Amino acid sequence: MTKAQANSQATIKTQVAIIGAGPSGLLLGQLLTKAGIDNIILERKSGDYVLSRIRAGVLEQGTADLIREAGAGVRMDKEGIIHKGTDFSFQGEHHHLDLEKYSGGKHVIVYGQTEVTRDLMDERKKSGASTIYEADHVKLHDVDSESPYVTYHHNDEPFRINCDYIAGCDGFHGVTRKSIPQDKLVEYEKVYPFGWLGLMSDTPPVHDELVYCAHERGFALCSMRSETRSRYYLQVPDTDTIDNWNEEKFWDELKRRIPPEMAERLVTGPALEMSIAPLRSYVCETMQYGKIFLLGDAAHIVPPTGAKGLNLAASDVETAFRLFVKIYNEGRTDLIPRYQEICLARVWKAVRFSWWMTMFLHRFESAGRFDFRVQQAEFDYFIHSEAGNTTIAENYVGLPLEELE
């Protein structure tokens, strides 16, 4: 445990206590450790459990740069696949969008969240910084005082961490946001009436770019993790559970929603994983309170249609990290209010884009014939206009992040 000192009361001292070892917590921890700022990560689950969650697949260039800065980019640069374009289909008609051309030369990298997490875990292990997995009953105390602390149980033993700041990287259902007084929380939420059923398989991807498919039967997405591993999604009603589905039914439905020439060459195979994720937009504008900072899914959730969740988490991490460096190296606590201002400006733009992509591409049960024709006209307009291509491309590759000062 670097710099942190344990005493006989099992009290540990650190500068930043990080709650959650998902990508936000691990990335922040790695950057802080490299900058000489002591930190401890508390994670409720085991490391293997964290790695078993299949989630994001698309990294913006800014996210990739931050992962490199954290010293965890070597495998990403070797195995990640650069995508200079992305594809759309409407009722089976296939269109290519040149991301590079319409975003001023930018691209995205296809590299799974699981692999990002694994690389960050490996680097953390090498650095000797402390991560406590299977930390139970994590509780935050005196968060608006000069001496905040965190208590938890590990192997049924109680522990206490005295710290300067608490970084809540514990996802949507975490404990950190719940530790902010309810009357101080400013929240916004929208729940969509459907979810995404995802299937991962060791089969070659059906296309060399991602394909976002709008169809009257519902949305579908063809994605990938490598040249031999595919990831596909289907829009399903929010009332569906995994018991409503099996692999054969999944592949049959996918073939109906993707362009016919792709359906013909689609290689199917056994599912490595199948799960349903609900779709929601949520923003907690109180991203900082007392000594607490909220980062990533702890502060905001977007539907996955814009591939923005992990990338927003990374931009929160970048802002929090630059702020902690200013605080510890230059005593600049006056910059603390900037955290929320900078993050929210980017968050709301990504929330808007993710909402728009969801409305643009999904089938709404409540929509009538008129709405469907308007959706078709909107698709036609966006896909065939320079302005339409530009607005999708510049949002998809990621909007810029403001500096602290």
Ligand code: RFL
């Ligand atoms: P995480 O990953 O949820 O990690 C939070 C961690 O905190 C732990 N935790 C606690 N630890 C201690 N004490 C407690 N009381 C705790 N409560 C919780 C949890 O166990 C967990 O380990 O949040 P983080 O780090 O902010 O990362 C956010 C991303 O995971 C998320 O935004 C993305 O996965 C969203 N997302 C996508 N994002 C993209 O940028 N590009 C994509 O292509 C993309 N695709 C997706 C996605 C999310 C999806 N699902 C499942 C919602 C595709 C899907 C299907």
Ligand code: PHB
């Ligand atoms: C994924 O590969 O998991 C993925 C890709 C793009 C998205 C959402 C998910 O928009």
